[in-house]
Amino acid sequence: xxxxRKSLKxxxxxxxxxxxxxxxxxxxxxxxxxxxxxxxxxxxxxxxFMFQRFSKVEGFTYSEVLLCFSIVLLEFxxxxxxxxxxxxxxxxxxxxxxxxxxxxxxxxxxxxxxxKFELTRIGRMLQSVIMFVYGVRHCGIEWNFAKILTVTFMIxxxxxxxxxxxxxxxxxxxxxxxxxxxxxxxxxxxxxxGKYPIGVYGQKMLIFTTFxxxxxxxxxxxxxxxxxxxxxxxxMFLPFAACWFLVLAYAFWRFGVRHYKSSxx
Amino acid sequence: xxxxxxxFRLRFITGMQYRTAAxxxxxxxxxxxxxxxxxxxxxxxxxxxxxxxxxSATSSYIWLQQAFLAFxxxxxxxxxxxxxxxxxxxxxxxxxxxxxxxxxxFRSMAxxxxxAVLRCFPILFVAVFLPKPYGITMPAGMGNFALFIITMxxxxxxxxxxxxxxxxLTFFTISSMGLRMLFISASEFFAGAVIPxxxxxxxxxxxxxxxxxxxxxxxxxxxxxxxxxxxxxxxxVILQVFWLVVVTAAGKMLCKKAERHIVVLGG
Numbered sequence: 001x002x003x004x005r006k007s008l009k010x011x012x013x014x015x016x017x018x019x020x021x022x023x024x025x026x027x028x029x030x031x032x033x034x035x036x037x038x039x040x041x042x043x044x045x046x047x048x049f050m051f052q053r054f055s056k057v058e059g060f061t062y063s064e065v066l067l068c069f070s071i072v073l074l075e076f077x078x079x080x081x082x083x084x085x086x087x088x089x090x091x092x093x094x095x096x097x098x099x100x101x102x103x104x105x106x107x108x109x110x111x112x113x114x115x116k117f118e119l120t121r122i123g124r125m126l127q128s129v130i131m132f133v134y135g136v137r138h139c140g141i142e143w144n145f146a147k148i149l150t151v152t153f154m155i156x157x158x159x160x161x162x163x164x165x166x167x168x169x170x171x172x173x174x175x176x177x178x179x180x181x182x183x184x185x186x187x188x189x190x191x192x193x194g195k196y197p198i199g200v201y202g203q204k205m206l207i208f209t210t211f212x213x214x215x216x217x218x219x220x221x222x223x224x225x226x227x228x229x230x231x232x233x234x235x236m237f238l239p240f241a242a243c244w245f246l247v248l249a250y251a252f253w254r255f256g257v258r259h260y261k262s263s264x265x
Numbered sequence: 266x267x268x269x270x271x272x273f274r275l276r277f278i279t280g281m282q283y284r285t286a287a288x289x290x291x292x293x294x295x296x297x298x299x300x301x302x303x304x305x306x307x308x309x310x311x312x313x314x315x316x317x318x319x320x321s322a323t324s325s326y327i328w329l330q331q332a333f334l335a336f337x338x339x340x341x342x343x344x345x346x347x348x349x350x351x352x353x354x355x356x357x358x359x360x361x362x363x364x365x366x367x368x369x370x371f372r373s374m375a376x377x378x379x380x381a382v383l384r385c386f387p388i389l390f391v392a393v394f395l396p397k398p399y400g401i402t403m404p405a406g407m408g409n410f411a412l413f414i415i416t417m418x419x420x421x422x423x424x425x426x427x428x429x430x431x432x433x434l435t436f437f438t439i440s441s442m443g444l445r446m447l448f449i450s451a452s453e454f455f456a457g458a459v460i461p462x463x464x465x466x467x468x469x470x471x472x473x474x475x476x477x478x479x480x481x482x483x484x485x486x487x488x489x490x491x492x493x494x495x496x497x498x499x500x501x502v503i504l505q506v507f508w509l510v511v512v513t514a515a516g517k518m519l520c521k522k523a524e525r526h527i528v529v530l531g532g
Binding site for chain 2: 027028031032034035038039041042043045046049050052053054055056057058180181182184185189192193196200201202205
């Protein structure tokens with residue numbers, strides 16, 4: 001317990017340093033934040049104008065799609081904000097910085113985690129909160145405690161899945177030195193295409209995202225419960241089932257660290 | 266002219282070296298295109314009557330967009346140029362007995378073309394063999410195909426000249442960040458990279474089609490599948506030429522101005 005508290009304190013210290021670092025370049029910070037906002041704002045505009053023409057897609061209305069998109073975007077940007085260190089990990093391996101991490105008497109994951117704290121992602125978070133509020137107000141959902149809990153679980157589970165993906169992305173660097181671009185399909189791709197409920201993409205995609213990379217568990221099924229299309233309570237707890245992915249990612253990371261050969265530079 | 270051609274060749278060959286990156290890019294773009302088409306399929310199933318162009322034309326549009334991503338994507342600007350302006354190394358470029366605008370123009374053209382050459386064929390090849398409405402169809406006619414090729418290169422030139430404007434403006438602002446961001450998000454949206462222009466409401470579409478951004482991917486990809494009438498095609502080509510001339514002229518003017526007032530930073 002004391003160890004956890006100590007780690008947490010250290011992590012907060014890392015965050016503090018990072019934030020202070022960012023604030024040295026205030027203009028750059030604001031511009032990047034606005035940029036993050038604009039990028040996902042384009043995605044929103046795409047949805048908006050599609051629904052000017054069509055009223056429904058797979059039975060989902062405009063406000064329901066916005067609700068779905070906002071939750072995914074919030075999960076993604078939260079994960080990116082905290083675990084960005086893993087996303088840019090290839091640089092650490094290539095420059096030999098990771099050797100220094102290994103000789104310090106601290107958990108290496110904590111150090112990678114603390115190496116970067118991307119505050120600029122609040123640009124995206126802000127947008128997802130606005131969309132979420134709009135979606136909630138226009139969806140006509142009868143909110144009760146179970147549904148609020150489900151949304152909370154979705155956000156926790158989703159952040160866990162994206163965190164897992166970033167860690168897997170980083171773990172590949174132990175073997176390839178370079179970051180693998182195709183991993184972007186699973187991270188950026190999920191953000192981009194998670195804007196619509198996964199059922200839209202057909203049965204095969206639904207199976208893939210249920211059993212291989214568990215996006216559907218954090219997005220589609222619990223969403224159906226929140227929207228009142230399904231009544232079973234199981235749907236509420238499915239986001240937790242997605243957390244096995246984080247365990248898998250952790251195992252892969254451990255495996256990678258054990259096989260780490262320094263790049264020698 | 267000869268020096269520009271050899272510059273072009275040099276850059277083109279350099280670009281061809283990055284084959285592994287190209288393979289990764291191809292896989293990503295293939296998945297991207299597939300997902301995009303699945304979204305449109307869902308909308309098509311929901312209300313086929315509201316579709317502004319045929320479904321297979323939409324598929325063709327998306328596959329062409331993925332295959333020639335490097336031609337038109339606004340974010341594929343040359344970081345080297347921004348770095349040079351920021352670090353002051355741009356003086357070495359200015360010392361050369363070549364017009365800097367032309368130099369960078371040809372460089373960007375070559376880079377984009379080399380990237381596209383590496384990536385387009387595998388994507389097009391697979392897309393041809395996909396089942397009927399989801400794959401890429403044959404061009405609507407020989408005339409369409411010829412016009413498609415011409416407008417594609419005109420579009421590329423417009424895209425590069427728009428990027429040149431951003432480079433030139435960076436001479437005055439030094440930090441390129443804000444400018445780039447605005448340019449990238451605006452051009453993605455107005456060019457039809459987010460959703461194709463015909464999917465926008467009619468009145469908005471009319472306005473968007475006049476803007477220079479619509480003279481890039483919008484024209485060739487729609488000509489290919491024959492979703493433009495003859496009149497529309499003629500107007501689109503005229504607009505492309507018009508914007509190419511105007512934007513290049515404006516860029517050159519800015520370039521002259523920048524050269525006269527250049528402040529070199531760093532040492």
